[in-house]
Amino acid sequence: MRFVAVTSCPTGIAHTYMAAEALEQAARSAGHEIAVETQGAAGSDPIDPAVIAAADAVIYAADLEVKDKGRFAGKPFVDVGVKAPIADAAAVLERAAAAAEEAASAPAGEAGQEDGAGSDPLGGSAPAPATKVEAGAGIGTRVRQWLMTGVSYMIPFVAAGGILIALGFMIGGYDISEAEPSVVIDGFDPLSAHAWGALMYLTGSAVFGFLVPVLAGFIAYAIADRPGLVPGFLGGATALTVGAGFLGGLAAGFIAGFAALWLTRLKVPSAVRSIMPVVVTPLVASFITGFAMLVVIGRPLAALMDGLNGWLGSLTGASLVLLGALLGAMMAFDMGGPLNKVAYTFATAGLTSVGASAAGNQPEFTVMAAVMAAGMTPPLGLALATVLRKRAFTEAERENGKAAWVLGASFITEGAIPFAAADPLRVIPALVAGSAATGALTAAFGASLRAPHGGLWVTPLIGDPLMFLLALVIGTAVTAGAVLALKGLRRTAPEPAPEPAAA
Known part of the structure; x- marks a missing residue:
């Protein structure tokens, strides 16, 4: 059969391309033809309309709304999350084939929609990329x-701003935080390290200033679509004004989103309906959000944020090591899923709460180092295991192991998913053990990191880089050893029955 597919994930980095590769490999193995469009962070190369027209079915392996979905109108389809083909691409292809056969045998216009399969009736396209929130799902x-949704849009700001700030400190020293914008604006000296450091620090600080508004804005966007953007960004800005920080951004996003959603669902006269999305909804929802943040919950959230920062800043010794082990285990447990994102977000929230101008080796910087090292360990450990004992892995896994070296070195934990x-x-137990060990050792060694992403490529920005690398090597060895030990416990397959003698 001939299939077309679209893959996308919230961050558009790892899962998007891993799902595409899994579908392509499974299609080749089954004798099918497939064309995959990856709608990721690098943009997308649309599938040729002639290829779409000739396709028997469409596969949506996406956690985002598919762009220009109307191109596939009338085609049988299956709609799954981006992780489904990574886990079992063959099963996804079988569902697509079944949908195509059902559509071919059914009378025109009667193809069913059961189980996410059927003939896609959508004639329009999504107005903008948004995380696909399941309407029938539970509240949790x-x-x-x-x-x-909010976290996925925030991560690029965290990475870009954090790395620029760290580069500014590395080039210009810690006193670069006191540099005035006039150093760059009025008389930039291209031969001065101080000027370059100030440029990077000021640029990174400007990017960091968007973190909480972007988080709040896109949480509200996920709840109420475009009407939630204005009150969401306003709520994030007011969270910074009152000192509520990351927690304030979370609360503001939900308040703005539900306020905007309530306003869009109001029954209003037709004369007012046309100005609702442009004037009334942004105006009223922004006022509600601003009142809630500035008058009602802003100060309590600021006090809670101060308490969290004080607790994190007081961690030393065994407490910090235990925290590093816990966060490390969370990074490995679901490899880019909710627990992984909670641990990563906790670490980046610590960076934002300390402030770009903080000097010295703060506990928040050690937590960030532990989280990044622990996130690198799973793919690196599995890559090492495929080298140490090739017979324990399939040919496809050995090929994935080669790519896992680069993914692990780049802090892309999803390289372990296949x-x-x-x-x-x-x-999974082996990955958790190795990452917990890495997180604990990184904290025990006192390594620190200001950059929230980058893997080995930001080693010059790491405090005590040799200790960081030592913790990473030990954790990688623990992961590989645990994987091979557990693989050795696999029960041997039963002996095949003897063939009957020839007559």
């Missing part, structure tokens, strides 16, 4: 999806 699932999907009961 929907809250998680709203949160993940291994975990194939053998979760043995692989």
Whole structure:
């Protein structure tokens, strides 16, 4: 059969391309043809309309709304999350084939929609990229999806701003935080390290200033679509004004989103309806959000944020090591899923709460180092295991192991997903053990990190880089050893029955 597919994930980095590769490999193995469009962070290369027209079915492996979905109108389809083909691409292809056969045998216009399969009637396209929030899901699932929307849009700001600030400190020293914008604006000296350091620090600080508004704005966007953007960004800005920081941004996003959603669902006269999305909804929802943040909950949240910062700043010794082990285990447990994002967000929230101008080795910087090292360990450990004992892995896993070296070095934990999907009961415990060890050792060694992303490529920005690398090497060895030990416990396959003798 001939299939077309679209893959996308909230961050558009790892899952998007891993799902595409899994579908392509499974299609080749089954003798099908497939064209995959990856709608990721690098943009997308649209599928040729002639290829779409010739396709038997469409596969949406996406956690975002598919762009220009109307191109696939009338085609049988299956709609799954981006992780489904990574876990079992063959099963996704089988569902697509079944949908195509059902559509071919059904009378025109009667193809069913059961189980996410059928003929896609959508004729329009999504107005903008948004996380796909399931309308029929439970409240817990929907809250998680709203949160993940805000976090996924915030992460590029965290990475870009954090690395620029760290580079500014590395080039210009810690006193660069006292540099005035006039150093760059009025008389930039291209031969001065101080000027370059000030430029990077000021640029990174400007990017960091968007973190909380972006978080709040896109949480509200996930709840109420475009009407939530204005009150959401306003809520994030007021959270910074009152000192509520990251926690204030979370609260502001939900307040703005639900206020905007309530206003969009009001029954209003037709004369007013046309100005609702442009004037009334942004105006009233912004006032509600601003009142809530500035008058009602802003100060309590600021006090709570101060208490959290004080607790984190007081961690030393065994407490910091235990925290590093816990966060490390969370980074490895679901490899880019909710627990992984909670641990990563906790670490980046610590960076934002300390402030870009903080000098010295703060506990928040040690927590960030522990989280990044622990997130690098799973793919690196599995890559090492495929080298140490090739017979314990399939040919496809050995090929994935080659890519896992680069993914792990770049702090892309999702590089371990193909291994975990194939053998979760043995692989996931080994990953958790290795990452917990890495997080604990990084904290014990006192390594620190100002950059919230980058992997080995930001080693010059790491405090005590040799200790960081030592913790990473030990954790990688623990992961590889645990994986191979658990693989060795696999029960041997039963001997095949002897063939009957020839007559």
